[in-house]
Amino acid sequence: MAGAFIPPSFCIVPKEVTNLSQAIRIAKKIFYLLITIFFVLVFNFVLFRLLPGSISTKMAHTAHANATALANLDKYYGLNQPMVQQFLTYFTKLLHLDLGNTFASYGGGTDVWDVMASRIGPTVVLLGLAEIIAFILGTVFGVIAGWKRGKVIDKTLLTSSLTFYAMPTFWLSMMLILIFCTKANLLPSMGMYTTGFRKEIVGAAAYYKDVARHLILPLACMSLGLAGEYTLTMRSTMMDVLTEDYMTTARAKGFKEGYVLRKHALPNAMLPMVTLICMNLGFAIGGAITLEQMFSWPGIGALTYTAIANRDYTLLQGIFLLTTVSTIVANFLADILYGFIDPRIKNS
């Protein structure tokens, strides 16, 4: 999935190292963090309420509910209260760590937290495995391409990674489904497991084998796209690293190619890769929505899609909150750690 992005400011090292003590620095960062989270809350809230139609509009038109039922519905969800009032209720509940109840009910019940938690598993499995596979492929191919720069193997790898990087994930899934499901009927095309195949009935081994079969295609789609991107990054940083002085020194000292590669080039080249993976986390949710739709994979992307269709405000607020807060917090923690670990800042 192509996209231009730069990590948030928490990650960029301030050029001038301040004279303030570390504690004040951290406190300032926490303050900004809280402000950002508050903006996210307000934005979340307003955005979904701006959407035309609400749960009662839906019930009026699809279920033909009568006036009493609709009025009762509005009254209960507080939808007939002024906006500010609704926000205060939401905010107070949030302070008690209560994300509220969803409007429709999903497999996990109606509590927003429970519903999200029941869907996170499949997404994490898919994304996690895809990232790992892509990381491995990216590292291996990127190193080879960077090391053998200019040769045929480099050109081939470069072209194919660029192609996969440019390919829309859902198009790749359409092609794979066409080949493996429609024409060859080798692999299942939807869902996480065959219906009726529950652990209690068929036993854990058969169940996991079934899930694995269903995992193959979505995993392939997701990891190929990511692998393309990682190969490119790895290749480019390898090229950077290989021209560094210490590399020339190591070679001059007579160390073998493989040793030089492992001990010097690789560790330094690895660092930007890890940045990329971290940043991909937030943006991968976008890729996961289309992918989960295509394969009916019951993860959080599919949940987002359904929630938008259902106008399920509370659930949407919960999902957005989760993804933005986790991205923000991860960056923040990394930034703090950076302050502790990086010797340049410590010794100032």
Add this chain to the structure above:
Amino acid sequence: MRQVRVNDFFRQVRENKSAMVGVCIIIFFLLVAIFGPMFLHFDVSQTGANIRDTWLAPCRQHLLGTDHLGRDLLAFLVTGARSSLAVAFFATLISMIIGTAIGIISGYSGGWVDNLLMRITDFVLCIPWLPLCMVLASFMGTSIINIILVIGLTGWAGSARLVRAQTLSVKEMTYVERTVSLGARNWHIMFRHILPNVFPIVFANTVLDAAGAISTETTLSFLGLGDPTNPSWGMILYYAEANNAVSRGAWWYFLPAGICVILVVLGFTLMGYAFDEILNPKLKER
């Protein structure tokens, strides 16, 4: 001085093989988009005469086959080039302008202005963009202008960061003294001195943003948020999926459109990487 630099730039582009490949691809598609519709046999709105004309595989009459309504897919593809490229161009323009402006102002001003703008940028970066686009498109409606706005208004954050970083380093390099009192002086400095120095890297980044814009537009159209009266390649994929082209085995419906998207994104990416190599001072030594 500037003229020499521009000539130098073009020379370097011509020497860079991957850049040339990218440029050729983009020029090809631009020509197709602008002149293509004049050479079509069928109009894209011409539905088939009856149901036997639908779902035809590529044949002599219809080089790329027909869709579920009997419309010629080659016509669809060529007309789609216009929408896809137009969206990419204008959306990228919007995000470039906003991003550059915010980046320069933020980097140059420093202090609370910098802080505020960067908080807002963080905020935009942290929100998952696809659900946000879906929500915005839901109530803004699905005209092509809205799609351009949605993509443009959500995609500037990366540019802003980059421009700010560049501004900070340019600021160090210039000898200009900052005048606190006269606001006019500041704008003058920002546009006459900082912008030209920042511009090369902005340009390279913009080309890469264009690649991202095409991808985003394709994804949004695929999810049904595109403008049906201005069908783009993403819409072709949307119709293909909505009418189960995959299970019918109608590969001609979605294969060409996907290939076009890949080629255009590839073209912009190659150009962008090459421009970055040429224009980014830090990468020059490689």
Add this chain to the structure above:
Amino acid sequence: MKGLQAMKPISRILAFLMVFVLLLALCACGSAPAGGTTTGGNASGNDQVYFRLGFKDGPDSLNPYAADVTVDQFVLSLIYDTLFAYNLQTGEITNSLCTDYTVDKNDDGTCTWNLTLRSDVKFTDGQPVTAEDVAFSLMSAADFSSLYSTDASVVDTKKITVTDATHLSLVADNDYAYIKECLSNVPIVPKHIWNQYFKYGDNGVYTADEDTAQSAKEVTPAAENMIGSGLYKWDYADDTCCTLALNKDYWNGTSDAQFFTLTYNVSNMLTALQSGEIDAAYTANASDIQSLSGNQNFKYVIGDNGDYTCVSFNCHDADYSKGNPLLRVPEVREAIDRCLDKSYIIQMAYGNLGIPDEGIIGANSPYYYDIKNYEGYKGNNPDAAVALLEKAGFTYGADGSAYTSGTRYNADGKPLSFNLYYSSDNTEDGDAATIIAAECSKVGIEINAQSIEKYTLWDYTDSYDYDMYMIEWSAYNDPFFVLNYFVWNDGANAYSTTVDGTVQYPGGWNDTGWNNQNYDALYKQQVVMSDKTERYPIVQKMIQMVYDASPISVLGYLGYVQAYNSAHWSGFTQLGGNSQGMIFTAPIVSQQMRQIQYNG
């Protein structure tokens, strides 16, 4: 890449790991999916006979008070009984829980329905189904159920009298012809499980506080609260499917399928059928028909549910109506109707799954009237459309001179240019809109087809802020529902403005704004007639009136492809015993399951 400096140290890896761990922790504290233990005898799933029905969408909520969409309705109609039910062979509504009823007309115009119930029916927890449960179900549905409130309020739920365990009386405003059908939709839920939320008093009003009452909607459906007296009982549900187990003590028969599974979100019915993941498809695509007919293991029917698709015109003549006023000219509407080749539209846009019929009542109804027999019937005639437009004065071109090509203008310089909205999630309507635009442009009418998001579209149509829009209407068996669509004021469901001119927005379904007092009078007349010979001529007249005035342009009646695996299952009956009936709808799925045989 783009000038990525060698940035991050080990902290980046740590950050990633932290987020990963955070997400894993969330999985761990997620609650188990709703649903209890597996029931039904032997452990291995292979011995039990499953019937899997695939749906394109998923459920909204299986809670009887929050339920909304088709999938929900299916589950509820399998778990619960109703007072009346359909006879598959004849298509008529016959007695079910109610064994007998009498109707007494009262002096004030209302009528009392006296029902006698079966005495031998039990809920799956052993409690008997009594008149109290029936009364409770009607009262709570009318006040709180999204799906059944309209049906339950066909009687006055504050005036239900329970005489004993098997007798109760209901009071309705009038002897409406549709009372029995509406009552046949309301599921009978156990009072002893659900009344804790409402606490209905003797006066038929609930006495629990607001929050408690509404919390009934939030109850997670599970084995302990989804207790019914129907053919199946609750077994298991998660995000991908819902499984119900056969109720072996069901009073009205049994089924070969020990388990009924509703499979959600099947994006590809054909593939799922062929691979054996489902045994039947609730709606397959038109494009699947070819593959299905070529395969002897599968059979399909194309069922007609009385649903028609039409273009609705905004012809409301009021200040607040924001539609193009040219649509208030009847000749313009008629011209649009005439220039459409409806069989072509059905063929191309709806996959040839439909009957291009132009009356508002469908062929599967006993009140069907073939509009082609009407002497005022005009049919598809673009030349006649042009003649109509010329007669209405649209003989000018854009520059004011005589019309030659393009869009027609009238003497005031107003062009025939309209918006045609359709819901963005309905691609068939979108295709139809494309074709309609092309055909109208041939007679000089410019149509801008626009895809609008569903909720926004409802907002527009509710407030008369549109020119034309595509809509499908579904039907009850009794024609009252489709006829009611064009009523302006029947005293109960109507759009109206208040006396001092302040606008009152929608109360009924009429979003065309067409109103005709004669039509309203005829409606009031026929809605209380149950004798078909008396009622039919009035209904016929009403169909003709709507055809003449063209507040809508009916494109045709939609067919639904329902397929099943005939190698394993046989004995399906289409509703009404004819070749156009559905085999799967919520009101008949229970009867169908009792009828089909498993061939192994």
